Amino acid sequence: MADTTLMSIPGQVDPVPVARDITPRADGRIDLIGLPKSRIRELFADAGLDTKQAKLRAKQVFHWLYHRGVTDFEAMTDIAKTMRPWLDERFVIGRPDVVEAQHSTDGTRKWLLKTADGHDFEMVFIPDADRGTLCISSQVGCTLNCTFCHTGTMRLVRNLTPGEIVGQVMLARDALGEWPKGRMDGLGEDADRGHYTADGRLLTNIVLMGMGEPLYNFDHVRDAMHLVMDGDGLALSKRRITLSTSGVVPMMERCGQEIGVNLAVSLHAVNKDVRDEIVPLNRKYGLEELLQACADYPGASNARRITFEYVMLKDKNDSDEDARELVRLLKKFDLPAKVNLIPFNPWPGAEYECSDPERIKRFSDIVFEGGISAPVRTPRGRDIDAACGQLKTAAQKKSRAERDREAAAAAEANA
Ligand code: SAH
Ligand code: SF4
Numbered sequence: 247m248a249d250t251t252l253m254s255i256p257g258q259v260d261p262v263p264v265a266r267d268i269t270p271r272a273d274g275r276i277d278l279i280g281l282p283k284s285r286i287r288e289l290f291a292d293a294g295l296d297t298k299q300a301k302l303r304a305k306q307v308f309h310w311l312y313h314r315g316v317t318d319f320e321a322m323t324d325i326a327k328t329m330r331p332w333l334d335e336r337f338v339i340g341r342p343d344v345v346e347a348q349h350s351t352d353g354t355r356k357w358l359l360k361t362a363d364g365h366d367f368e369m370v371f372i373p374d375a376d377r378g379t380l381c382i383s384s385q386v387g388c389t390l391n392c393t394f395c396h397t398g399t400m401r402l403v404r405n406l407t408p409g410e411i412v413g414q415v416m417l418a419r420d421a422l423g424e425w426p427k428g429r430m431d432g433l434g435e436d437a438d439r440g441h442y443t444a445d446g447r448l449l450t451n452i453v454l455m456g457m458g459e460p461l462y463n464f465d466h467v468r469d470a471m472h473l474v475m476d477g478d479g480l481a482l483s484k485r486r487i488t489l490s491t492s493g494v495v496p497m498m499e500r501c502g503q504e505i506g507v508n509l510a511v512s513l514h515a516v517n518k519d520v521r522d523e524i525v526p527l528n529r530k531y532g533l534e535e536l537l538q539a540c541a542d543y544p545g546a547s548n549a550r551r552i553t554f555e556y557v558m559l560k561d562k563n564d565s566d567e568d569a570r571e572l573v574r575l576l577k578k579f580d581l582p583a584k585v586n587l588i589p590f591n592p593w594p595g596a597e598y599e600c601s602d603p604e605r606i607k608r609f610s611d612i613v614f615e616g617g618i619s620a621p622v623r624t625p626r627g628r629d630i631d632a633a634c635g636q637l638k639t640a641a642q643k644k645s646r647a648e649r650d651r652e653a654a655a656a657a658e659a660n661a
Contacts, residue, residue, distance in 0.1 A: 271362065277340040279416065280409025280470065283308045283478075293336050303329070311339060312479035315416060315425035341420065342367075342413045354627030357417070361386070361410055365403050367457055369414045370632045371422070371449070378422075378448040382414040384467050385458025390492055392512075392525050394557055396593040396636050397457045405463040411470035415452065415480060422448045452482060454489040455510070461494035461501060468505050484508075490555065495531040495539045502544030509543050510553040510586070511536065515563045516571040524562070537579040551582045557590050558601040558609065569609045573616030585613050585620040591633040 270276050278286055287304035295303060303325065310322045319325070319333040342359040345366065349355055355371040370381040387400035419425055424447060452474065454460040460467045471487060474480045489501060490510040501509065513536075515521035521528040528536075546552050554576070558564050576583045587610055590600035601609070606622055613620035625633045 271338060275336060275338045277338050277362075277409055278307065278311060279340045279413055280407055280411070280473070282469065282472065289337075307333070309478060312412075312416075312473060312476065313426065313481070315419055317341065317420075340409060340413065341417050342410055344417070347421070348630040348632070350627040350630045350632060352626055352629075354630065354632050355421075356627060356630050356632040357421075359414070359417070361406070367406065367410075368632075369418065369456055370627060371418055372626050373448065377450045379451040379453055380415060380418050380449050381453050381456050382411065383456035383458050384411060384454055384460040384463045388458050389462065390459050390525075390527050392492060392514075392527075394514075394524055394559060394590060394596065394598050396596070399595075400457075402458075405466055406458070408466045408469040408473070411466060412473045412480070415449075415474055415482075418449055419480075424449055450482075451486045452488070453510075454487075454507075459492055459494060460489050461491045461497040464497050464500065471505050471507060485550070488553065490553075492525055492527050493531050493536045494527070495535050498539040498543060502546075506545055508550060508553070509540070509546065510555055511540060512557075513554045513572075514557050514559075516568055516575055520563055524559070533575070537575060537581065540581055540583075541579045546582050548582045551584045554583055554585045555588055556585055557588045558606050559590050560599040560601045560605070562598065564601040564605050564609055566608065566612060569612035570616070573613055573618060576618055577616070583618055585618055587613075587620055587622045589622065589625055591625055591628060591636050593631070593636055 268276055268281075276289060278289075281289070283304050286308060287300050290300040290303050291297060306322065306325055310316045316322060317339045319330045319337075319339070322330060322333075325333070340362070342361060344357055345360050346358040347355065348357075353373045357369050359367050359369065361367070365386045367383045367386045369383060372379045372381065383406060385405050386403035388395070388397045389402045391398045454467065467489070471484075471489075474482050474487065475484050484506045485508065487507040488510050489505065489507050490512060491498065491501070492512045498509070501507075512525065513521075514525055515523075515528075516533070518528070518533060521533060531539075540546070540552050543552060554572075556563070556572070572585065576585075587606060589606060590596075590598055592598075592600065610620045610622055627633055628636070
């Protein structure tokens, strides 16, 4: 069982439960996934290796873990045969458990995953002609309760650890068969870094747009993204990673400075009343404050624009006036912006309807005429509930009545 004791999270606005960085398994072994090279080195030294050995072994193991994707110490062929059982007795190479894998008719894939302490979460892979995007989760559930979002109706269970976040990317590479297969004879300058370049890959981009608010789990998301971006690790460019936030203003500058990935902001409304209603975080950090933080976002430029996500809700935020106000606001703050119009994806019990296609087209045209790109995003994977905002794990999807029945049956069984 992983330790999910309460810990305070630096920069965190509302306290949430979070697992500690090192969560020994029931048998006492430590999972190495999610740890930086320096931490692996410390653990090896603590377990008895001298400084030089710990450093060398950490470097080798790190490469096998993150660059080659091996899940068994026995496969680490440049590590002495006698050393491999020593590692195996003390450490594990974890992956989130796959509870279920689903395939949409449009090629989208969704995985229902489970943490070592039994919490469900989800990730989605969206293949396109020129890219393959993995949408990963940062929390189990979300505290923010946006009224149009299915995840928001879940109770937050806990933050995901760095290992559980980077583990999603590693699992996707396992499933897509995308680890380099070349021989590795050493770790010198001429070490074999695999056969292929980014061009051959199915998984080219990552978006932090799954379950959860990534800026409410800042440290873990940052540490996981460093492993994803590390040239000796998964080696994905920061330009191919996008973090989506509903507007956690106090963490946005640090996101640019310490993670440096592309930013997407879930705007969804252009006036206080509507945004207060549909993105309740707006009551804490208002529109003007949010747009100012976007204008100040480190690294944003015309070459690296900020994406403004806008979910199209019928008769709520989709008028011509809304579109014009959106253009005015983005111009007022002189933002290097592009707008992503997301047709609302329905879920059972949702209070909203998606705007009509003609309305969405008109809205998009007005924003385009204002000089800002505003494509309409095609929903993907709706048939397997994999589209934006539809993620909510099967256990939580059960009706209240079903859950009550199950609880009553369990109570009876225990009586
Ligand atoms: N918590 C972060 C990231 C996850 S949500 C955020 O809110 O930005 C990813 C995107 O999906 C957000 O823009 C979110 O507003 C949008 N979304 C949520 N529910 C949706 C739904 N039912 N239909 C369409 N988009 C939705
Ligand atoms: Fe949380 Fe994002 Fe859903 Fe809002 S839209 S409830 S912030 S996951």
